[in-house]
Amino acid sequence: MYLLFNPTLVGYLRVWRNEMTKDPVCGMDIEEGSAQHKCEHDGKTYFFCSAGCRKAFEEDPKRYCGHETGGEHHAH
Numbered sequence: 001m002y003l004l005f006n007p008t009l010v011g012y013l014r015v016w017r018n019e020m021t022k023d024p025v026c027g028m029d030i031e032e033g034s035a036q037h038k039c040e041h042d043g044k045t046y047f048f049c050s051a052g053c054r055k056a057f058e059e060d061p062k063r064y065c066g067h068e069t070g071g072e073h074h075a076h
């Protein structure tokens with residue numbers, strides 16, 4: 001039953017529990033629970049590392065939504 005303690009799996013679960021997401025403006029990882037800056041757009045909540053990033057998003061949301069990665073692993 002050592003498979004239960006596979007470090008890769010544990011790390012993956014930890015990321016999931018903390019609900020990590022990405023700042024769509026600068027691409028920084030944001031922890032949703034501690035995010036100070038957020039904005040709702042198109043029924044979705046976006047999180048930002050700073051007021052500056054949120055402002056940039058609010059001024060031109062389409063620019064940042066057009067090629068979103070959806071918070072999943074991105075192969076590039």
Ligand SMILES: [Zn+2]
Pocket residue numbers: 023025026027028048049050053
């Ligand atoms: Zn940012």
